Amino acid sequence: MSFLSATGMTGGYGNGPDIIEDCDIIVDKGEIAVVVGPNGAGKSTAMKAIFGMLNLRKGAVVLDGLDITRMAPQERVRQGMGFVPQNRNVFVSMTVEENLEMGAFIRDDEYGETMERVYELFPVLREKRNQPAGELSGGQRQQVAVGRALMTAPKLLMLDEPTAGVSPIVMDELFDRILEIARTGIAILMVEQNARQALEIADHGFVLVQGQNRFTDTGEALLANEEVRRSFLGG
Numbered sequence: 001m002s003f004l005s006a007t008g009m010t011g012g013y014g015n016g017p018d019i020i021e022d023c024d025i026i027v028d029k030g031e032i033a034v035v036v037g038p039n040g041a042g043k044s045t046a047m048k049a050i051f052g053m054l055n056l057r058k059g060a061v062v063l064d065g066l067d068i069t070r071m072a073p074q075e076r077v078r079q080g081m082g083f084v085p086q087n088r089n090v091f092v093s094m095t096v097e098e099n100l101e102m103g104a105f106i107r108d109d110e111y112g113e114t115m116e117r118v119y120e121l122f123p124v125l126r127e128k129r130n131q132p133a134g135e136l137s138g139g140q141r142q143q144v145a146v147g148r149a150l151m152t153a154p155k156l157l158m159l160d161e162p163t164a165g166v167s168p169i170v171m172d173e174l175f176d177r178i179l180e181i182a183r184t185g186i187a188i189l190m191v192e193q194n195a196r197q198a199l200e201i202a203d204h205g206f207v208l209v210q211g212q213n214r215f216t217d218t219g220e221a222l223l224a225n226e227e228v229r230r231s232f233l234g235g
């Protein structure tokens with residue numbers, strides 16, 4: 001049994017048409033899974049469906065053996081899901097540290113140690129802990145967003161385009177940190193538009209097109225696949 005098993009997901013927004021159709025996303029323990037595909041393919045929609053922000057018409061989401069298909073997002077957080085959405089993922093007028101504290105709001109245990117680990121992972125956040133998050137660079141804000149999700153002590157960390165709008169150097173750094181998080185035993189599910197670089201660190205990859213799985217394989221096999229390269233990785 002995989003750690004996250006989201007299968008047959010079919011659904012859309014409100015009463016609108018299905019955006020994802022029979023979509024499967026599987027993540028094993030301790031692995032990095034990456035979702036790639038063209039703009040508008042439904043990658044963010046699939047992430048929202050897994051996190052409980054979309055009413056699925058069909059399909060099931062099972063986390064660590066527990067069927068969470070009908071659970072609200074905050075209940076999923078309690079079950080071990082951390083989610084960094086694509087947009088507006090920090091509170092810009094709150095300080096870095098307040099953002100991290102917000103991440104811990106569902107916990108009733110001591111979270112000081114987790115915050116210390118976030119600061120060890122992202123030292124610049126410790127330096128800037130009393131600054132409003134809105135004053136930080138794009139890459140640093142993404143660190144705040146990832147740090148906030150880590151404050152819930154997730155078993156599965158879901159990231160929607162964590163490297164959007166950052167320079168290649170900052171992207172490499174962020175991917176290194178994500179690898180470090182994975183090494184602590186947290187499973188990672190990540191949507192990325194930097195498909196080639198993301199697949200290089202992926203154990204498994206999912207290529208989504210028009211809301212459906214087009215290719216599913218190891219990161220390595222997808223990078224070697226002629227058709228995937230030509231159509232989705234720029235040759």
Ligand SMILES: Nc1ncnc2c1ncn2[C@@H]1O[C@H](COP(=O)(O)OP(=O)(O)O)[C@@H](O)[C@H]1O
Binds near residue numbers: 039044
């Ligand atoms: N909140 C929303 N309400 C209605 N339609 C949406 C909403 N968000 C996304 N869509 C539509 O769903 C489709 C897939 O979008 P999205 O999941 O954001 O794609 P991706 O993340 O792969 O770029 C697009 O056609 C988009 O217009």
Ligand SMILES: [Mg+2]
Binds near residue numbers: 045160
């Ligand atoms: Mg998206």
